[in-house]
Amino acid sequence: MKSGDVVGGRYLIRRKLGEGGMSFVYLAEDLLLGRNVAIKVLREPYADDEQFRRRFLREAQAVSLLSHPNIVTLFDTGTHDGAPYLVFEYVPGRTLKEEIRARGPLPLDEVLSIGDQVLRALAHAHNRGIVHRDVKPHNILLTADGTAKVSDFGIARALGGETLTESGTFLGSAHYFSPEQAKGETITPASDLYAFGVVLYEMLTGDLPFAGDSPVTVALKHVEASPPSVRERRPEVPVALENVVRRAMAKRPENRYPTAEAMRLDLASSLDPARRKELPWEEPGSDPFDTATWTRPFSEHASEKPGSPPTPGAGRESGAGRVMRVLRRPPVWGTVLALAFLFSLWWGIRALSAPFQVPEKEVPHVVGMTREEALRALEQAGFARVDTREETSDEVEAGRVIAQDPPAGTRLKTTASVLLTLSLGPNKVSVPDVRGLSLEVAKSRLTDFAEVRTEEEFSDTVPVGLVIRQIPAGGAEVVTKQTTVTLVVSKGPKETTMPDVVGRSLEEARVLLARAGFNPDPKVEREKSYFPAGSVIRAWPYQAGEKAAPGTKVTLFVSDGLLPDAVEVHYPVTVLPQGSEPVDVRISVSDARFTDHTVIRETVNGAKTYEVLLVLAPGKDGLLRVYQDGVLVLSQAIPYAEAKHGDTSGGNGGASSPPSPSGDASPLLPP
Incomplete structure (x- = not known):
């Protein structure tokens, strides 16, 4: 595939944007809708490999289920010269990875803005059974207005079925692996949240939490090591914000946030003044105040030499008598003082650590209860701190608990918080705006709705086969399973x-x-x-x-x-603007094919050379005219006789150059 090729009968390739391990990405123009798009094409060595084709087309299947302002949109799919391709929206800008490399740690408000958008995208995907599996800053695109878009669901698939490992190979990027991903275990939405926790860490510090000489070394650190403190590297980060990173990067999936939405809400409030005194989050199961290794029992015969038998009759002597007997012995005063010091130290440690010895209790099962029932059950079990969030549900009636975190049966300190997700009732979503899309692509965006009906009508403005309007309109909030969408498709103009x-x-x-x-x-x-x-x-x-x-x-x-008597002439013309203002260039030709036919029209900002094709024949000389901002600046005659004998320089004969127009740009001149 190269510049100038037309793919699928409508996409004109402009230039290559980049390439990955399996595919090339090109910038193209959609000739049907007049917009720029990005086309991802599978590399030739993999195009004939059935495994790679399935993996590549899996991306199309996954992304076709998604329609969200923070996810790069899939427009079309097809095959070109045997290689499958995907057509995406073109997102100008740079990746989050490039932004971090250029700027280092990002401002806190910017971190929260990007985090909010990415987590909204992940929540949208997770709610449709899609796990990204390769969340990293390289796959987060940033536009000039601050919009973040998640791209490259290249190894995503619908939840359910086989695990992530294929032929023993880990998929993803080692620096953003979750522990379960590094161990080749089943991937869940919690794996995406761990990976985005690493991305948050990188946005806040400018560095990755784990580094190593090889991907295996880095992956092992994700399994075994704790990440360095964010606040040690950047002290102005609030504890509440660091807690979001710590919880997202919990080693066990069940200790992370239950959903991307729960993580988004926690992140959004992390700079609130009310959370300034928040304690550092610790993963359930770890106890920083465990004093088991700090104390040891004291023996009555601690001062005796090893192996020496107890004093005869010691068992019958009272405690007071033993103390007095020891005190009467001057040589053992040092031992007594040492024992007293150790006892005081032991007692002080116990006294200081006592407030931190928080009991652990089993979290009760409250899913399906009303909010009041759940709060009462948790209070009776000893848990006073309960946080709630709300979420729509097609299965659970409004006001009842959909999910709880941590799950029932988990042993948790009674001072810890339990998060309840409450139902808002039937799920209402925003209807995708599919106007201007082909009927096939529009239907792929509406698969969750009860029914999609189509009608046709003539249109002077909308091309044949594209959606003119829809009912309900794009953006309307509806219950998908109860809504029929009607699409009015263009039949083109009557004339x-x-x-x-x-x-x-x-x-x-x-x-x-x-x-x-x-x-x-x-x-x-x-x-x-x-x-x-x-x-x-x-x-x-x-x-x-x-x-x-x-x-x-x-x-x-x-x-x-x-024809045999035809002569092709490739005539060079160069534009030489002098100032910074853009120049509108139009070049027309008259030859054996055309009469005053425009062959080039564009706006340029600097010097540029064109090679203009003319076809000459007996009695059909060539004439080339060049216009600058609508003013004729060059009129060049090219006689057939001269072209036939190889003289196409133009010279002075037959050429007429009008005076240069006023302005910053010089006239267009032959080189």
Whole structure:
């Protein structure tokens, strides 16, 4: 695939944007809708490999279920020369990884803004059974207005079925592995939250929590090591914000946030003044105040030498008598003082640590209860701190508990908080806006709705096959399983205008005809002409600008090569602007093919050279005209006789250059 290729009959390749291990990414123009898109194409070595094709197309299946402002949109899919491709929205800007490399630690409010958007995207995906599996700053795109978009669901799949490991190989990036991912265990939404916890750590400190000489070394650290403190590297980070990172990066999935939405809400409030005195979060099961290794029992015979027998009759002597007997012995005063000091130290440690010896109790099962019932059950079990959040549910009636964190049966300190997720009732979602999309793509965005109906009508403004309007309108909040969406699809105009296809490639001409509502005849007539091989010579039965009914068949005549007396001339022209203002350039030619036909029209900001093609023939000399901001600045005649003998420099003969127009730019001149 190269610049100038037309993919799928509508996407004109402009340039390569980048490449990954399995695919290339190109910038292309959608000729049908006149917008830029990004096309990801599977590399040739993998295109014939069934395993890689399945993995690549898995991305399309996953992303087609997603429609969210913080997720890169999938527009179309197809196959080009045997290689599958995906068409995405083009997102100008740079990745979060590039932003961190350029700026280092990000401002706290910016961290919260990006975090909020990414977690909304993950929540949207998780609610539809999709786990990203490769969350990292390289896959988070940032636009100039601060919008964050999650990209590259290349190894995502619907939940359920086999585990992540395939042929013993870990998928993802080692620096952002969750412990379960590093061990090759089943991946869940909690794995995405761990990976994003690493991303938060990197945004806050500018560094990764774990480094190593190899991916295996880094992965092992995710399993075994605790990450360095964020606040040690950046003291101004509040404890509450560091707690979000600590909980997201908990080693055990059940100790992390229950959902991306729960993590988003906690992150959003992490800078609130009310949370300034929050204690550091500790993963359940760890006890920083455990004094088991600090104390040891004292023996009555601690002062005796090892192996020496007890004093006869010691068992019958009272405690007071033993103390007095010891005190009467001057040589053992040092031992007594040492024992007294150790006893005081032991007693002090116990006294200081007593307030921190918080009892652990088993969390009761409260899922399905009303809010009041759940709070009462938790209070009776000894848990006074209860946080709540709300979430829509199609299965659980409003006001009842959908989920709890931690789950029932977990042993938890009674001072810890229990999070309850309460139902808001049936799930209401925003209807996707599918206007301007093809019917096939529009339907793929509406698979969750009860029914999708279609109607057709004529339109002078919307191309054939695209959605004109929808009912309900995009953005309306509805219950998906109870809503029927009606799509009104364009049949094109009642009367359409024949486009100018002469000089175009066959593929471009067919796209233009289809967009205008005509039916290109698959059968093509070929003949020798003054047009290069493959170019359209003329169309029948209509010429450019004529009116016809939509659906009219048009036959295209295509050049089979130049006639023997034709001469091709490639004439160079250079523009040399002097100032910083852009210059509108138009170049027209008259030759054996055209009369005053515009071949180039664009705006330039600096020096640029064009190579203009003219085809000359006996009695059909060439004339090249160059306009700058609408003013003729060069008129160059190119006689057939001179071109036939190889003299196409133009010289002074036949050339007429009008005076340079006023302004900062110089006239366009031949080099």
